Amino acid sequence: MADPMPMTDSPITTVAPGWAIVGLAILGVLALTAAMLDGALAARAGGGPGGTMGGLVRPFGEAARLMRQRRRTTVEADGLLWRIGGAGLLVTAALMVTVVPLGEWTIFDLDVGVMWFNAMDVMVWALVWLTGWGANSAHSLVGGYRFLAHGLGYELPLMFALVAPAIAAESLNVGRVAAAQDGLWFAVWMPVAFLVYLLGVAAFAVWGPFSPAIGTDVAGGARAELSGVDRLVFEVGRYALLAAGAAFAVPMFLGGGAGPLLPDWAWVLVKTVALLAVLVWLRRRLPVFRPDKFMEVGWVVLLPAVLVQDLVVAVIAVGRS
Amino acid sequence: MLTDIAFWGFGLAAVLGGAAVFYVDSMARATYALALSFVAVGLQVLFLQQNYVGVVTILMMVMEMAIMAVYMVMFMGMNPALMPMSMVHGNRTAVAVAVTTFLVLATGILMVDWPARRGSPPSDVTMALGESLMGPKMLVMAVISPVMVATIVAGVVLAAHRTRYDRLGDDLKQRPADDPQPGGVGR
Numbered sequence: 424m425a426d427p428m429p430m431t432d433s434p435i436t437t438v439a440p441g442w443a444i445v446g447l448a449i450l451g452v453l454a455l456t457a458a459m460l461d462g463a464l465a466a467r468a469g470g471g472p473g474g475t476m477g478g479l480v481r482p483f484g485e486a487a488r489l490m491r492q493r494r495r496t497t498v499e500a501d502g503l504l505w506r507i508g509g510a511g512l513l514v515t516a517a518l519m520v521t522v523v524p525l526g527e528w529t530i531f532d533l534d535v536g537v538m539w540f541n542a543m544d545v546m547v548w549a550l551v552w553l554t555g556w557g558a559n560s561a562h563s564l565v566g567g568y569r570f571l572a573h574g575l576g577y578e579l580p581l582m583f584a585l586v587a588p589a590i591a592a593e594s595l596n597v598g599r600v601a602a603a604q605d606g607l608w609f610a611v612w613m614p615v616a617f618l619v620y621l622l623g624v625a626a627f628a629v630w631g632p633f634s635p636a637i638g639t640d641v642a643g644g645a646r647a648e649l650s651g652v653d654r655l656v657f658e659v660g661r662y663a664l665l666a667a668g669a670a671f672a673v674p675m676f677l678g679g680g681a682g683p684l685l686p687d688w689a690w691v692l693v694k695t696v697a698l699l700a701v702l703v704w705l706r707r708r709l710p711v712f713r714p715d716k717f718m719e720v721g722w723v724v725l726l727p728a729v730l731v732q733d734l735v736v737a738v739i740a741v742g743r744s
Numbered sequence: 745m746l747t748d749i750a751f752w753g754f755g756l757a758a759v760l761g762g763a764a765v766f767y768v769d770s771m772a773r774a775t776y777a778l779a780l781s782f783v784a785v786g787l788q789v790l791f792l793q794q795n796y797v798g799v800v801t802i803l804m805m806v807m808e809m810a811i812m813a814v815y816m817v818m819f820m821g822m823n824p825a826l827m828p829m830s831m832v833h834g835n836r837t838a839v840a841v842a843v844t845t846f847l848v849l850a851t852g853i854l855m856v857d858w859p860a861r862r863g864s865p866p867s868d869v870t871m872a873l874g875e876s877l878m879g880p881k882m883l884v885m886a887v888i889s890p891v892m893v894a895t896i897v898a899g900v901v902l903a904a905h906r907t908r909y910d911r912l913g914d915d916l917k918q919r920p921a922d923d924p925q926p927g928g929v930g931r
Binding site: 539 | 770772773779795796799800802803806807809810811813814925926927928929
């Protein structure tokens with residue numbers, strides 16, 4: 424039997440599997456950065472002890488509180504599915520970043536890396552619904568269904584947004600897509616795809632405008648009954664998904680490691696943190712999209728817009744070759 | 745060696761996941777057991793170096809099962825399927841059919857004279873698979889897809905209880921439309 428997934432001749436070096444630990448650590452630091460920034464923004468918006476700077480340490484206090492909290496139990500909960508759902512978000516985010524090159528190194532140089540990322544973000548559909556289902560509680564089930572309703576609206580535009588850079592680069596390999604943006608970033612000449620992609624990242628991180636699935640109007644929705652460490656892992660998973668989405672945008676739309684002075688890997692991190700900061704900041708700047716109404720926005724506005732974008736990109740790509 | 749073990753391990757996971765669909769007592773567990781089975785198959789396909797096909801299998805099947813779980817819970821139970829329920833019915837017939845099918849297929853596998861490999865696999869097996877499946881029939885496929893989409897749309901239009909006259913009034917001039925579920929664009 425042949426080795427699975429032969430490595431393609433791409434501009435990227437595949438590092439030894441042990442480096443996956445470093446990749447995970449970077450993802451953890453990015454998720455923590457996002458949480459601290461969100462804490463600071465929350466403190467600035469709502470006041471509280473310590474002011475804006477005090478907000479930076481909020482995630483640590485919250486983590487300590489959750490780790491000491493007793494686990495809440497519900498009657499007839501489906502424990503297996505519940506735990507899979509809650510813990511799966513973090514695993515999914517970790518699997519997403521395996522195909523993101525850090526400068527010239529990557530953990531997993533898959534020839535269909537873009538599809539891999541797409542498959543992982545679809546996992547979130549299952550995981551959030553399972554989190555909602557597992558608790559055997561009405562509010563959390565409502566949250567799970569709300570996420571699927573959003574999913575039907577955002578997923579197809581997100582998929583077609585990922586198609587645009589792949590067409591322009593004539594490859595589904597993430598390293599090649601990054602290398603294809605020589606001089607002109609894809610974010611510049613395919614802005615619609617870039618914006619729809621960012622919307623998709625917010626959506627699969629259950630973030631900001633896509634937070635009705637965990638909304639306070641349904642007592643916390645899918646995470647209503649999550650407590651203690653389970654809740655901590657779920658929240659870390661959301662931040663990690665946001666960070667993974669931002670990291671993947673760098674090779675897809677922001678030229679990968681290209682930039683002056685700094686080495687490639689540093690530019691990847693700088694761009695990721697910048698994009699992550701924008702995503703975190705948007706949480707308090709955009710209204711929430713109601714799942715029932717967003718469906719039509721997704722299909723009537725976003726999908727045609729991103730299809731036209733794909734057509735434009737395809738015509739340009741054909742014209743160039 | 746290691747890849748062989750992994751390949752057969754995923755195969756076992758796929759079969760056990762498929763069997764679990766009938767063993768568990770909740771629609772959610774049955775649906776996601778099937779999803780697990782499909783994910784294992786998708787991972788197996790990666791070992792055949794059909795990376796695109798394997799990843800797409802995982803993508804489509806997880807998405808489909810996430811939606812199917814909703815329909816299963818909605819329609820497949822009596823109350824609906826929020827309570828534990830059996831996943832099997834008509835046991836005796838089902839067991840007979842399953843055993844017969846297995847025996848026939850297994851006999852076929854053992855009896856058939858399997859061909860030896862001629863030549864070597866091409867460098868891009870996904871491209872080769874696509875060409876051998878679609879190659880000379882590309883025009884037919886390209887024509888069939890819009891026809892299929894048109895059929896789906898026409899089917900939904902014919903099956904829909906409400907028409908445009910219900911939405912927009914007898915003279916089609918009522919704005920915004922009178923929908924039971926208003927949308928976000930306000931058509």
